[in-house]
Amino acid sequence: xxxxxxxxxxxxxxxxxxxxxxxxxxxxxxxxxxxxxxxxxxxxxxxxxxxxxxxxxxxxxxxxxxxxxxxxxxxxxxxxxxxxxxxxxxxxxxxxxxxxxxxxxxxxxxxxx
Amino acid sequence: xxxxxxxxxxxxxxxxxxxxxxxxxxxxxxxxxxxxxxxxxxxxxxxxxxxxxxxxxxxxxxxxxxxxxxxxxxxxxxxxxxxxxxxxxxxxxxxxxxxxxxxxxxxxxxx
Numbered sequence: 001x002x003x004x005x006x007x008x009x010x011x012x013x014x015x016x017x018x019x020x021x022x023x024x025x026x027x028x029x030x031x032x033x034x035x036x037x038x039x040x041x042x043x044x045x046x047x048x049x050x051x052x053x054x055x056x057x058x059x060x061x062x063x064x065x066x067x068x069x070x071x072x073x074x075x076x077x078x079x080x081x082x083x084x085x086x087x088x089x090x091x092x093x094x095x096x097x098x099x100x101x102x103x104x105x106x107x108x109x110x111x112x113x
Numbered sequence: 114x115x116x117x118x119x120x121x122x123x124x125x126x127x128x129x130x131x132x133x134x135x136x137x138x139x140x141x142x143x144x145x146x147x148x149x150x151x152x153x154x155x156x157x158x159x160x161x162x163x164x165x166x167x168x169x170x171x172x173x174x175x176x177x178x179x180x181x182x183x184x185x186x187x188x189x190x191x192x193x194x195x196x197x198x199x200x201x202x203x204x205x206x207x208x209x210x211x212x213x214x215x216x217x218x219x220x221x222x223x224x
Contacts, residue, residue, distance in 0.1 A: 033211050042117075042201055042214035043157065056211060091156055098209050099145050104156040 004105035025094030119215035136202030
């Protein structure tokens with residue numbers, strides 16, 4: 001596609017609910033990244049894929065967070081048993097390779113109530 | 114803990130002036146450096162990349178890198194009100210790893 005597409009744009013979840021956030025990267029981009037951005041802060045790294053391989057998941061804050069990219073294209077970030085502190089904007093980015101600049105999607109704003 | 118530090122601002126400049134944004138980073142092995150612009154409520158947009166010491170110019174933007182001093186800066190010439198945004202500095206922790214972002218500097222350009 002022309003850009004990085006994320007869905008849903010907004011998500012309100014009740015505490016304890018599971019959520020799934022989708023990212024469709026630019027066609028042909030092998031690298032895909034997930035970041036979490038709290039209000040007034042810079043993006044915080046969560047995890048990184050090269051094709052279907054998850055090369056770094058050191059930023060995932062707990063075992064409630066899980067990401068996958070099974071066919072090396074679309075990726076899903078899943079958060080189980082959501083907590084209020086999970087409320088943030090979740091940004092997906094893709095690039096032709098890890099040392100290139102990233103193109104970000106519009107993000108998913110998650111609000112846990 | 115690898116860190117990227119930016120002054121949060123706000124940095125206020127009049128229209129037509131030069132805005133200077135600075136960033137320091139902690140990891141000496143960092144190789145790739147980027148500046149992103151983020152408007153309120155929008156996602157970050159890549160505006161400059163720099164990989165070698167010295168200056169790199171693109172239109173009204175100039176990125177400057179000094180690896181010995183571990184700082185990277187962004188100059189915006191002839192600042193416009195439309196440049197008002199948060200500017201994020203991003204650095205790779207080491208080659209082949211994901212970018213680490215600073216918290217951003219908010220720039221306000223008054224007409």
